[in-house]
Amino acid sequence: MTAYIVRRLVMLIPVLLIVGTIVFSLMHITPGDPAAVMLGQSAKPEQIEQLRDQMGLNEPLPKQFIEWFGGVLHLDFGESIFLGMPVTEAIKDRVEPTLLLTIYALFIQISIGIPAGIIAAVRRGKFIDRFLMIFSVSGAAIPTFFLGILLILFFSVNRRWLPSGGYVPIQEDPVAHFKAMLLPAFTLGFASAGLLARLVRSTMLDVMREDYIRTAFAKGSSERNVILRHALRNALIPAITIIGASVGALLGGATVTETVFTIPGMGRLVVQSIGRRDFPVIQGTVMFIAGTYVIVNLFVDILYVFIDPRVRYGDS
Amino acid sequence: MATVKATPSLAAETEKRDGGGVLSRIGPTSRWYWVRKLLENPMAVVSGTILLLLVLSAIFAPLLAPADPTFLDPVKRLLPPSRSAWMGTDDVGRDIYSRVLYGGRVSIMIGVVVMLASAFLGTLLGMISGYYSSFDTVIMRTMDGLMAFPSILLAIAIMVALGSGAANVCLALVIVYTPAIARLVRSSTLVLKQQQYVESARSIGLRDRDILRRYIFPNALSPLIVQCTFVSAFAIIAEASLSFLGAGVNPETPTWGNMLRDGQRLIQRAWWPAIFPGTALVLLVLSLNLLGDALRDALDPRGRDR
Numbered sequence: 001m002t003a004y005i006v007r008r009l010v011m012l013i014p015v016l017l018i019v020g021t022i023v024f025s026l027m028h029i030t031p032g033d034p035a036a037v038m039l040g041q042s043a044k045p046e047q048i049e050q051l052r053d054q055m056g057l058n059e060p061l062p063k064q065f066i067e068w069f070g071g072v073l074h075l076d077f078g079e080s081i082f083l084g085m086p087v088t089e090a091i092k093d094r095v096e097p098t099l100l101l102t103i104y105a106l107f108i109q110i111s112i113g114i115p116a117g118i119i120a121a122v123r124r125g126k127f128i129d130r131f132l133m134i135f136s137v138s139g140a141a142i143p144t145f146f147l148g149i150l151l152i153l154f155f156s157v158n159r160r161w162l163p164s165g166g167y168v169p170i171q172e173d174p175v176a177h178f179k180a181m182l183l184p185a186f187t188l189g190f191a192s193a194g195l196l197a198r199l200v201r202s203t204m205l206d207v208m209r210e211d212y213i214r215t216a217f218a219k220g221s222s223e224r225n226v227i228l229r230h231a232l233r234n235a236l237i238p239a240i241t242i243i244g245a246s247v248g249a250l251l252g253g254a255t256v257t258e259t260v261f262t263i264p265g266m267g268r269l270v271v272q273s274i275g276r277r278d279f280p281v282i283q284g285t286v287m288f289i290a291g292t293y294v295i296v297n298l299f300v301d302i303l304y305v306f307i308d309p310r311v312r313y314g315d316s
Numbered sequence: 317m318a319t320v321k322a323t324p325s326l327a328a329e330t331e332k333r334d335g336g337g338v339l340s341r342i343g344p345t346s347r348w349y350w351v352r353k354l355l356e357n358p359m360a361v362v363s364g365t366i367l368l369l370l371v372l373s374a375i376f377a378p379l380l381a382p383a384d385p386t387f388l389d390p391v392k393r394l395l396p397p398s399r400s401a402w403m404g405t406d407d408v409g410r411d412i413y414s415r416v417l418y419g420g421r422v423s424i425m426i427g428v429v430v431m432l433a434s435a436f437l438g439t440l441l442g443m444i445s446g447y448y449s450s451f452d453t454v455i456m457r458t459m460d461g462l463m464a465f466p467s468i469l470l471a472i473a474i475m476v477a478l479g480s481g482a483a484n485v486c487l488a489l490v491i492v493y494t495p496a497i498a499r500l501v502r503s504s505t506l507v508l509k510q511q512q513y514v515e516s517a518r519s520i521g522l523r524d525r526d527i528l529r530r531y532i533f534p535n536a537l538s539p540l541i542v543q544c545t546f547v548s549a550f551a552i553i554a555e556a557s558l559s560f561l562g563a564g565v566n567p568e569t570p571t572w573g574n575m576l577r578d579g580q581r582l583i584q585r586a587w588w589p590a591i592f593p594g595t596a597l598v599l600l601v602l603s604l605n606l607l608g609d610a611l612r613d614a615l616d617p618r619g620r621d622r
Contacts, residue, residue, distance in 0.1 A: 018461030026477045141602035145592040250464025274563045290465045
């Protein structure tokens with residue numbers, strides 16, 4: 001077990017290296033000079049040259065990469081000339097909203113997706129099954145930003161029940177915080193909830209065919225008991241993988257959701273940097289989010305071994 | 317391949333449903349059996365019809381649109397849906413119905429281009445990676461690296477580097493969606509190259525190129541087709557999201573994403589600028605997803621009960 005965990009931790013390095021290479025090369029696929037692009041058309045040649053120096057663009061490419069990636073490993077993503085501060089500082093101010101939004105969305109995904117999947121599997125082929133599955137397909141078909149707009153229209157423009165956007169830190173006013181986060185979290189979690197419901201349904205259907213379920217029924221357990229104690233436990237194992245994988249979709253979707261609900265998170269930072277073409281901020285934030293996602297998935301993989309004793313990873 | 321006769325019960329059942337039409341003559345062993353299964357699935361027929369209507373309305377947008385989608389009319393600002401403009405107008409007086417029709421052209425075009433290009437590239441990389449183990453590590457580690465990003469973020473980052481425009485959106489989305497296809501095709505290739513018919517093809521001295529084209533590719537095709545419908549759906553959502561965020565197609569171009577961006581800006585004053593393009597987008601993506609599900613059921617005999 002320890003060997004497996006160590007091996008997975010070591011494998012993190014090449015993955016981060018590849019991810020870093022991709023992020024690094026982004027700036028260099030820009031047609032033209034990135035410094036000129038960042039400064040816009042009115043920039044003087046001296047200014048461009050100065051920025052090139054400051055960003056290290058005059059250094060040889062391998063040296064640039066080593067310096068940049070070395071910084072990344074220390075969570076140093078360079079300077080943003082537009083914000084006038086290190087990118088790390090800019091990210092630090094915006095981690096909390098994104099992180100909380102993602103966690104709430106995960107909570108919504110799990111608390112809708114798992115019960116819906118179980119109900120659909122147990123009442124398979126019945127009306128409720130069809131209804132839930134149509135709901136889950138539509139969840140995947142509604143783009144996050146359109147769902148967000150619909151919810152704003154319904155709950156804040158028409159009824160004025162909830163705010164249409166903004167962010168209140170939880171320490172300041174917990175009630176206002178949750179009121180402000182309810183719509184964004186639901187918007188973000190809904191599509192993933194549908195995905196999870198479909199997966200739980202199909203694994204439940206598989207598990208219900210297993211011998212140990214028949215045995216449980218044969219020894220006289222109630223249906224409720226069999227489903228909750230025997231079937232669900234086994235059906236949830238693949239669900240963990242999907243939940244881990246959806247962290248990526250949620251972190252990405254947070255970009256869109258934060259824009260719709262004007263939440264000052266990392267995603268909104270990226271979107272605000274698009275027009276300014278602020279490469280250091282975009283590179284840094286994207287690297288930070290991708291890194292987080294890679295690490296979350298590593299934890300999910302390790303968790304998997306703990307939860308499911310049937311999964312025995314050999315040393316080969 | 318010789319056609320084997322269908323079992324009596326199945327043939328009888330088909331006869332009953334179809335009334336002895338063309339479909340009943342396609343037996344379970346025919347290579348066209350999936351078409352029959354698809355046409356027997358009401359969900360597939362409905363979603364296919366909606367998809368066809370949307371595609372047709374996009375193609376014939378210039379004939380169907382009552383107004384120029386970019387024509388500004390200051391007198392008709394933000395009019396609610398009425399008989400003259402049945403989806404209303406936006407805050408600079410442009411006809412929303414006409415814009416929705418033209419916006420569909422961009423969405424569908426980008427969906428098709430991204431689907432074809434990433435299917436081509438993904439198949440090529442996947443087959444090379446699965447067939448020649450010496451290329452496997454390099455190709456697949458790069459694909460894994462690309463898949464380590466939340467897809468929309470990667471697309472945004474590429475768009476910032478490339479600059480806005482429809483062609484760049486396509487390029488960015490091809491980079492984002494190729495890895496999933498490559499991974500799928502690679503795994504089919506790994507299974508197929510162990511098959512006896514591939515081995516015998518190799519033993520009679522067929523070139524690798526021919527083996528890949530004649531034996532591996534056709535057998536890897538059905539999961540690929542299913543995946544392609546989903547990729548086009550994802551690409552359409554991603555294009556709209558990019559335009560919505562201001563990192564997509566030029567803001568002047570009528571696209572559903574750009575319209576939704578305007579729609580959100582106007583949300584406190586009017587519902588119609590957001591609702592109509594959004595509904596069109598959902599219909600298009602939903603019909604693609606449902607069609608993808610139906611195709612999977614029709615092409616994969618094992619997954620029928622899922």
